[in-house]
Amino acid sequence: MTSDQAMIYVVDDDAGSRQSVKALVRSMGLQAVACSSAEEFLTELDPDRPGCLVTDVRMPGMSGIELQERLVAERISLPVIIITAYAETPLTVKALKQGAVTVLEKPCRDYELYDSIRDALARDADKRSQLAKQQKFQKALNALTDAERAVLDLMLEGAANKLIARQLDVSVRTVENRRQKIFEKTDSRNLAELLRRCFRSSLDNS
Numbered sequence: 001m002t003s004d005q006a007m008i009y010v011v012d013d014d015a016g017s018r019q020s021v022k023a024l025v026r027s028m029g030l031q032a033v034a035c036s037s038a039e040e041f042l043t044e045l046d047p048d049r050p051g052c053l054v055t056d057v058r059m060p061g062m063s064g065i066e067l068q069e070r071l072v073a074e075r076i077s078l079p080v081i082i083i084t085a086y087a088e089t090p091l092t093v094k095a096l097k098q099g100a101v102t103v104l105e106k107p108c109r110d111y112e113l114y115d116s117i118r119d120a121l122a123r124d125a126d127k128r129s130q131l132a133k134q135q136k137f138q139k140a141l142n143a144l145t146d147a148e149r150a151v152l153d154l155m156l157e158g159a160a161n162k163l164i165a166r167q168l169d170v171s172v173r174t175v176e177n178r179r180q181k182i183f184e185k186t187d188s189r190n191l192a193e194l195l196r197r198c199f200r201s202s203l204d205n206s
Contacts, residue, residue, distance in 0.1 A: 006121055007051035008032045011041045011067070012083070013059040017106070021054055021083075024110055028117065038062035038070075047076045050128060052101070052120035054113070057084035057091065065091065068098050077127050079120035083108060137197050140186045148185075151178040155191070156198060 008025045010032055012018040018034045025032040035041040039061055041053070053071075057064040068080050082095045085106040092103045101120045104112055144152065154164045161179070165172045188194035 004050070006030055006124075007046070007049050008117060009041055009045065009051065009053045009055075009078075010034045011036075011038055011053065011055040011059070011064070013037060013056065017056065017083075021113065024113060025054075025117065028114060030117070038064070038067040041067070042070075045076075045078075047078065050121070050124050052079040052081060052117060052124060054081045054083060054117070056106075057082060058086060065095060065098075068095060068100065072098055077124075079123050081113070081116050081120055083113075134197075134201060137186060138201055141198075141201065143185060144182065148178050148182050151175055152182055152198075155179070155182075156195065 008030050010018055010021045010025065012021065012034075013036050015036070018036065022032045022034045033041075033044050035044060037059060038055070041055075053067075055064040055067060062070070064082055064084070068082070071078055071080065080095075080098075080100045082092075082100050082103040083106055084091070084103065095103050101123065102116050104116065141152075150168055151164055154167060159167070161172050161175045165175045168175070182188075183190075183194065186194060186197070188197065
């Protein structure tokens with residue numbers, strides 16, 4: 001198995017339900033790991049691998065909602081699909097607030113789960129793509145020289161070129177050259193994009 005192939009984790013203490021979902025996943029041409037508990041799932045999980053989690057709610061030990069909370073707390077962004085025979089409104093609301101893709105009621109129709117898994121994998125791919133872009137941007141920021149970083153810091157404060165030049169005791173032309181280098185190194189098309197990406201980077205690192 002290669003790490004770039006999506007893995008669908010199926011967590012359910014009911015063997016019949018577990019195997020039924022696993023069979024559906026395999027019919028989609030996807031790989032699946034079936035676990036009888038949340039604790040077993042945590043030992044199988046590879047957070048760097050694309051995929052999603054399909055979990056029951058009521059299980060011995062850690063519940064599906066508690067497992068979802070654990071993933072959120074550990075900043076593991078694996079999409080979660082909740083399947084439960086007890087789809088009470090408060091439970092549904094809590095799961096969705098915590099970022100669940102959907103909550104399906106047992107027994108769910110195959111096409112509902114199929115569509116939910118496809119949706120989850122699309123979300124996961126998008127998140128991983130955005131993360132890769134942000135990591136590339138952060139690497140570019142780290143590669144700026146001290147002089148370029150000084151200009152960037154003042155740009156982030158909204159300072160114009162003339163003010164930056166005065167504060168750094170350099171020429172406006174020098175500031176312009178450093179700005180251009182910053183745009184090139186960070187692959188930013190304009191100031192608005194650069195500022196937005198810097199703001200996003202600061203949030204991710206907070």
